[in-house]
Amino acid sequence: MTDDQHTALPAPMRASMLTALQPQVPAGPSFGRDLVRTLHQASAVVVGLASGGEAACSDVEVSAFGAVVCTGDTPADALEAAAAVARRAPLLEIHALVWARVEGDDSAVEYKITMTVSAPEPGVGEHGDFRHRA
CATH class of the missing domain: 1.20.5 (Single alpha-helices involved in coiled-coils or other helix-helix interfaces)
Incomplete structure (x- = not known):
């Protein structure tokens, strides 16, 4: 094998590349x-x-769900942000929604939608049961 042929071979994946493929x-x-x-x-x-x-x-029971909080200056902004999350991450399973109107110290109001979510299990693609009973 010549030097030119040898350098054309793909390099093995480095640890940094493997780390980049893992969820962060x-x-x-x-x-x-x-x-x-x-x-x-x-x-x-x-x-x-x-x-x-x-x-x-x-x-x-205790549930190990994640939460995504979408905040907006208006109710429509918060709803649009929640819809954008659902569009961008169609595999996230949304289990519950909580709506809040939050007043700040300076009388400004924010609207928050908290979505309780889970991601599918990598091996099987199904959403597991995240409840843990005592």
Whole structure:
């Protein structure tokens, strides 16, 4: 094999290229720690309710869904932002919507739509059951 032929071979994927193909946490490492801490504390509350008999006639569970918050200056802006998310990420399963009108200190008003979402499992393409019962 000549030098020209050798340099024409594709290079193996570098670790940096493989990392780039993996899902990235948008807000850095603290995002994961915050989520784990929140789920841990919520699970502890559910266990405490179950063992204390306080939730005997209720069903209390912890769900590990993600949330996407869309904010706008008008109701239409917030709704458009939520619709844009749904269009850009058609595989995200939207489980719930919460609407809020938030007044700031300077009497400005913002409108927020919080969408509880999950992504499909990579191997099977299905949305899993994210509820964890104590």
